[in-house]
Amino acid sequence: MNWLAVLLLVVLLLGLATVVLSWTAGRHDRLHIRLATARASLHLQLSDRIAATMRVASSPALDPASALVLLAAAEEARSGNGTARHEEAESALSQTLRAVFGDLEEVRLLCAESDEPDRSALRDLAGTCERVRFAAHFHDQLCTRTVAMRRRLLVARLHLAGHAPWPIRFVFDDEPPQGLLTVASRPPSGAPEP
Amino acid sequence: MRIGLVCPYSLDVAGGVQNHVRDLAETLVAAGHGVSVLAPVSEGDDVAELPPYVVSAGRAVSVPYNGSVARVAFGPVAAARTRRWLRAGGFDVVHVHEPMAPSVALIALAASNAPVVATFHTATERSRAMAAAAGILRPALDKIVGRIAVSQLALQTVVQHLGGSAVIVPNGLFVERFAAQRAARFDDGGTPTIVFLGRFDEPRKGLPVLLAALGGVLAEYPGARLVVAGQGDVDAAAGRLSGPTRAAVSFVGALDDHERARLLADADVFVAPNLGGESFGIVLIEAMAAGAPVVASDIPAFTAVCEHGRLAAQFTNGDADDLTRAVLETLADPETPARADAATTAVWRYDWSTVTRQVTAVYDAVTAGSALDSLLADGPR
Numbered sequence: 193m194n195w196l197a198v199l200l201l202v203v204l205l206l207g208l209a210t211v212v213l214s215w216t217a218g219r220h221d222r223l224h225i226r227l228a229t230a231r232a233s234l235h236l237q238l239s240d241r242i243a244a245t246m247r248v249a250s251s252p253a254l255d256p257a258s259a260l261v262l263l264a265a266a267e268e269a270r271s272g273n274g275t276a277r278h279e280e281a282e283s284a285l286s287q288t289l290r291a292v293f294g295d296l297e298e299v300r301l302l303c304a305e306s307d308e309p310d311r312s313a314l315r316d317l318a319g320t321c322e323r324v325r326f327a328a329h330f331h332d333q334l335c336t337r338t339v340a341m342r343r344r345l346l347v348a349r350l351h352l353a354g355h356a357p358w359p360i361r362f363v364f365d366d367e368p369p370q371g372l373l374t375v376a377s378r379p380p381s382g383a384p385e386p
Numbered sequence: 387m388r389i390g391l392v393c394p395y396s397l398d399v400a401g402g403v404q405n406h407v408r409d410l411a412e413t414l415v416a417a418g419h420g421v422s423v424l425a426p427v428s429e430g431d432d433v434a435e436l437p438p439y440v441v442s443a444g445r446a447v448s449v450p451y452n453g454s455v456a457r458v459a460f461g462p463v464a465a466a467r468t469r470r471w472l473r474a475g476g477f478d479v480v481h482v483h484e485p486m487a488p489s490v491a492l493i494a495l496a497a498s499n500a501p502v503v504a505t506f507h508t509a510t511e512r513s514r515a516m517a518a519a520a521g522i523l524r525p526a527l528d529k530i531v532g533r534i535a536v537s538q539l540a541l542q543t544v545v546q547h548l549g550g551s552a553v554i555v556p557n558g559l560f561v562e563r564f565a566a567q568r569a570a571r572f573d574d575g576g577t578p579t580i581v582f583l584g585r586f587d588e589p590r591k592g593l594p595v596l597l598a599a600l601g602g603v604l605a606e607y608p609g610a611r612l613v614v615a616g617q618g619d620v621d622a623a624a625g626r627l628s629g630p631t632r633a634a635v636s637f638v639g640a641l642d643d644h645e646r647a648r649l650l651a652d653a654d655v656f657v658a659p660n661l662g663g664e665s666f667g668i669v670l671i672e673a674m675a676a677g678a679p680v681v682a683s684d685i686p687a688f689t690a691v692c693e694h695g696r697l698a699a700q701f702t703n704g705d706a707d708d709l710t711r712a713v714l715e716t717l718a719d720p721e722t723p724a725r726a727d728a729a730t731t732a733v734w735r736y737d738w739s740t741v742t743r744q745v746t747a748v749y750d751a752v753t754a755g756s757a758l759d760s761l762l763a764d765g766p767r
Contacts, residue, residue, distance in 0.1 A: 249522070256496045257460035259522045261449050261488040264515035271514050284450040291449040292461060301462035 217352045223341065224356040227334045234327040234362060238282060239273075241320040242266045245285065247313045253306040258292050265289075283365035289321065293372035303375060318376030321368035328366040335359040387749060389414055390477040390500070392468075393425040394489030396446035396457040397436065400617075400640070402668060403483050403507050406536075406557050411439055413558070413742040424471050424490055426459030443467050443490040451488055452513060458489035468493045472500070479503060479749045485527060486516070486547065496526040501752045503532040503745075505555075509539035509665040509687075512546050532752040534745070537666045539687055553748065557666050558741035561734055564647040564675035577609035578654035578717050581678065583646065583669050586637075587618035592659030592683065595706050599659075600631050602710030607717065610634060615641050615649060650676035655716050658682040661704055667691045670698065671736050674729035679722045681712045697729035 248254065249262040265281075265288035272281030293299055293314075303311055338359045341347060391414075393407040407423060414421045421439050426446035436442075444464040446457040468490050472480070481503045482491040495502055504527075510516075516523070533552035535541035544552045580603070584591040593614065603610050612635045614623075620637045627635060641649060650656060656673035658680065664687040671691060673680050680698035682688040692698040701712040716722050734740070 255460055255462065255465035255493050256522050256526055257458070257464070257488040257490065257492045260492065260519050261451055261460065263519040263522060264451060264488070264513075267515040267518040288449055291447045295461070298461045298463055301466075305462065 213346075213350065213352065216347065217354070220341065220347065220353050220356070223334070223338050224353070227331075227338050227359055230327070230331040230334050231362070234324075234331045235273075237320060237324045237327040238269070241285070241317070241324050242270050244313070244317040244320045245289065248310075248317050251306065251310040251313060253302060253310050261288050262292060279362060279364040286365045286367055289317075289372075290367065290369045293317075293369035296371040296374055299369075299371040299375045314372065315376045318368075318372045322373065325366045325368055328362065328364070331362060335361050387478045387746075387753070388420040388476060389422075389749065390472065390475045390480045390494075391421065391423045392443075392480065392482040392491045392494045393423060394456075394458055394482075394484050394487040394491040396426045396428045396459075397423075397440065398428050399457055402557065402666065405668075406505075406507070407483055408437070409558055409560065409738060410742065410745065411437070413738045414746075415439065417742060417746070419746075422471070422475050422477075424468060424494065426457065426464070426490065428457070441467075441471050443471070449488065452510060452515070456487060456489070458487060460488060460490070460493065464490055465493050465497075469497050472498055478753050481505070481745075481749070483507065485530070486510070486523065492523075492526055495529055498529065501531045502529055503534065503748055503752055504530040505534040505536065506540045506544050506552065507536050507557075507665060509537075509543045509663075512543075516547070532748045534748060537687060538690055539665045543665075555741060555744045555748070556736050557668050557671075558738040559668065559671050559675060559733070559736050560643070561675045561737040563643055564650065564672055565677070565730060566647070577611065578603075578607055579652055580610060580612045580713065581649055581653040581656045581673075582612065582614045582616075582659075583650075583656075583672075584616045584660075585618055586614055586616050586623055590661050590663045591616075592661045592704075593623070594626075595659040595661070595683075595704055595709060596657050597627065597631065597635070598706035599709035599713065600634065602707070603713050604630060604634055606714055611636065613638055613649060613653075615639070615646065646672065647676050650678045653678040655713055656680050657709070657713065658688060659709060660685060660688070664688065671733050674698070674726070674733045677726055677730050679716050679726045680729065681709070681716055683709075693732070697725065697732055 245262050245266040249259045249266065265285045269281040269285040272278045303314065306314070342353050342358070347353060391407055391411055393404060395401055395404055397404050397408060411421050411423050423440045424443050425440060426444060427436070427442040428446045444459045444467055446459050448455050448457050472494060477500045480494060480498045480500045482495050483505045484507050485491050485495050485504045495504065527548055533544060534555045535544050535552040536557050537554065541552050541554055582593060582596055586593040596612070600612055614635060614637045617640045624632060624635070624637065650673050656678040658667070658669055660683055662685050664685060667687045670680055670682055670688060674697065680692070682692055682698055682700050683703040684700045685703055689700065692700055699712045699716050701708040
């Protein structure tokens with residue numbers, strides 16, 4: 193009589209453990225998928241930013257020195273993709289964009305000298321800078337959560353994460369150029385300046 | 387002649403290009419020319435402290451470029467100031483320095499209507515980034531009428547980037563300022579002084595090689611001293627040294643021309659262990675002018691200045707043991723003073739009196755050409 197109760201309890205516990213473990217593994221799986229998506233999104237935004245920088249650099253309103261630093265930084269970031277200096281090159285691009293478009297007055301002057309297609313290229317660039325920042329933030333958050341989860345004893349011991357790669361952070365300077373963002377966020381026509 | 391000089395880097399920061407532009411401006415003014423220098427100015431600079439011939443091109447910003455950080459000026463404000471400076475100056479010739487740097491020199495080059503002379507200072511590899519920027523650089527660089535390279539290496543860079551050629555006019559030095567200190571030389575018998583000059587925490591200046599070589603020198607001359615002059619983090623550099631070596635090294639900070647001349651005049655050996663990235667080697671020429679026996683690494687820029695060992699001893703680049711050998715040989719060799727004298731005589735060709743004459747000859751050549759151009763354009767048809 194007694195052994196039957198024990199057996200039942202064991203079966204129940206085993207069943208419960210299976211449910212919990214497979215549910216945890218499933219959560220893991222989903223987290224890793226989200227992480228992969230976030231990483232792909234970050235890389236997409238980074239290449240968008242490079243493309244937008246190159247387009248702005250070819251605008252005739254820009255002086256040749258500004259165009260030169262922008263092109264050089266964009267090209268470094270592009271060729272750095274997939275190498276050990278990728279993060280460094282993207283940071284350098286952020287610093288260059290701040291050096292060229294950080295000052296509000298300078299960006300206003302530049303916009304005044306530009307025609308509409310050039311201005312729209314500038315707005316596109318502002319948009320990509322913002323999206324890069326958000327994508328970097330979300331990716332970093334997911335990295336933190338995934339690492340925290342994988343460090344849990346049960347997950348680590350029972351190999352619940354399977355063969356999913358350990359999350360790799362992408363650490364870089366993602367601070368956007370404030371001057372450009374301020375000008376770009378202004379309503380397109382007729383509205384008073386902020 | 388009205389001459390407009392453009393310096394791409396902020397003048398308050400010490401550097402080969404900045405020193406060259408400042409000294410060139412002064413010698414041109416002394417020769418009776420009308421000179422204006424356009425250059426970026428650092429934030430918080432007292433504009434009153436700048437020489438009267440300097441016009442600010444705007445605030446200098448730091449930007450990563452070609453593997454290092456440059457303090458330059460660009461953007462609509464700098465571009466507008468450059469155009470205004472060109473209009474107001476009415477220059478017969480515009481002389482831009484380092485036109486491939488992303489700064490006002492390139493802007494002035496693109497905007498100038500006067501004939502342009504350009505001086506190429508550094509030897510840089512043609513990077514992928516610069517290839518990508520060729521479309522922007524090319525139209526501006528095509529406007530250069532007279533190209534000057536400061537050394538054979540800088541000339542190779544010009545050829546590699548632009549094709550064609552350039553005339554070589556070296557960087558200048560006020561040889562007299564350094565030579566004047568030679569009388570102060572004294573013999574301190576048996577305790578040789580070794581001198582190093584430069585930003586010592588920049589790896590390419592090679593101080594670690596010299597420090598590694600110092601042990602071997604101290605074994606022969608226990609009283610030897612190493613004086614390190616230049617900017618850098620002293621604690622970090624001193625922290626890496628062990629007991630006896632630490633005691634032999636003193637850091638004296640950054641020195642001006644006259645202090646450097648005095649230090650060099652007292653030196654028994656001046657060591658330039660630079661690992662590379664030098665296009666010219668003005669430090670060697672300063673030391674030679676001051677009469678200091680020189681030991682230099684065998685990088686191409688230095689080998690050219692040392693005339694393949696005729697004016698100074700050289701050692702295998704980066705090899706501390708070979709540096710020890712070269713220093714010991716120089717200290718013991720009875721021929722050393724004669725060689726240092728020969729070097730002092732030889733460096734007179736880098737004196738500003740010679741260099742300025744050559745530069746103005748280039749100005750004359752390009753303005754004569756453009757005078758002919760306008761004659762042809764305006765003449766009867």
